[in-house]
Amino acid sequence: MLTAPSQLLLRNSEYIHGKLLLLNHENDLGAVELQAHGDSVTTLALDFNHYLALKAASHPKVTSYFGHQLPQPDLFDTVVIYYPKAKALMGYLLQLAAVYLREGGQVLVIGENKGGIRSFDKQHSAWFELARKRDNARHCLLYTAERNAIPAQIDLEPFFSHYQLTTANGNLTICNMVGVFSEKQLDQGTELLLQHLPPLNGRVLDFGCGAGVISAALLQQNPQLQLECVDINALALLACERTLAANGLTARVYPSDGLAQVEGEFTAIISNPPFHDGLNSTTDIATRFVADSQQRLKSGGLWQIVANRHLPYADAIARYFGEVNIIAETNKYKVYSNHN
Numbered sequence: 001m002l003t004a005p006s007q008l009l010l011r012n013s014e015y016i017h018g019k020l021l022l023l024n025h026e027n028d029l030g031a032v033e034l035q036a037h038g039d040s041v042t043t044l045a046l047d048f049n050h051y052l053a054l055k056a057a058s059h060p061k062v063t064s065y066f067g068h069q070l071p072q073p074d075l076f077d078t079v080v081i082y083y084p085k086a087k088a089l090m091g092y093l094l095q096l097a098a099v100y101l102r103e104g105g106q107v108l109v110i111g112e113n114k115g116g117i118r119s120f121d122k123q124h125s126a127w128f129e130l131a132r133k134r135d136n137a138r139h140c141l142l143y144t145a146e147r148n149a150i151p152a153q154i155d156l157e158p159f160f161s162h163y164q165l166t167t168a169n170g171n172l173t174i175c176n177m178v179g180v181f182s183e184k185q186l187d188q189g190t191e192l193l194l195q196h197l198p199p200l201n202g203r204v205l206d207f208g209c210g211a212g213v214i215s216a217a218l219l220q221q222n223p224q225l226q227l228e229c230v231d232i233n234a235l236a237l238l239a240c241e242r243t244l245a246a247n248g249l250t251a252r253v254y255p256s257d258g259l260a261q262v263e264g265e266f267t268a269i270i271s272n273p274p275f276h277d278g279l280n281s282t283t284d285i286a287t288r289f290v291a292d293s294q295q296r297l298k299s300g301g302l303w304q305i306v307a308n309r310h311l312p313y314a315d316a317i318a319r320y321f322g323e324v325n326i327i328a329e330t331n332k333y334k335v336y337s338n339h340n
């Protein structure tokens, strides 16, 4: 099943020719369908789960990548940008498109009306102009635009922000990328978690590391930790690496969808886990996260998370850890801390 933006793209296949690049594609096999309309399709997913789904389809004319940029320079005749949920990310995707577009090539922008795409023709870009609406169907819009300048290289700096964080152990510089969780300041839930981190040792996992706030605080407090930081979002992983480097810290930073790509056992799993809308999915996701992380903990290992107090963690924690231990709470958040 194709997402609505991919369906709109397919019905406008006259705009697609030659080598095609899809930037920030969604969770579907649109790339596999689109390969019939060009010479080849290359995809760059910012979401690891979207990348995995496409890679599993394994089509000979589709080359899939995950990350904040392609692993090597390349040029394409058609570049399609799926309009991002975080509007600020569009500037970054336009820059990528401008770098990867061949002279005389065509850029297409597609997205759902309820996202930010409706104002795309008013969005200023240093690289593109003359945005023209080409189609409007399935609650989606399709634009084309003309490139008016070519960036010398991919410049990440305009898309990074920084803030200083003072912890009980000193100061940290936090670097974040557009569209990543709590971009400009410390999240209140994370703050509560950081105030209640016990001393740790051994192999520790920061699940859903985002910009690496928890990771940096853990390493600052316990410099000997073997820390692993995972996230599903390529820009979060980039920001986390940047935060660690800015503070002279090292950890293994890698993509994982849930705990699927994580191996072995940990002495502790620490997290401000992702939250989702929708009651059923929220309960399922919370239960799966508790179950999976309990399996990945050594005997006696610590599982400590902060969550919005309304999220349904208690039943799953009682089921997998035997009891629900809350070590801190505010009117918005609870810090759960259990041993395996």
Ligand SMILES: C[S@@+](CC[C@H](N)C(=O)[O-])C[C@H]1O[C@@H](n2cnc3c(N)ncnc32)[C@H](O)[C@@H]1O
Pocket (backbone or CB within 6 Å): 181, 182, 187, 190, 207, 208, 209, 210, 211, 212, 213, 214, 230, 231, 232, 233, 236, 256, 257, 258, 259, 271, 272, 273, 274, 275
């Ligand atoms: C609430 S944020 C916490 C970020 C960071 N630890 C902090 O405290 O600022 C949750 C993070 O989980 C990531 N995430 C969402 N779904 C995920 C999944 N299925 N697997 C791994 N990480 C995921 C998000 O990209 C986000 O960075």
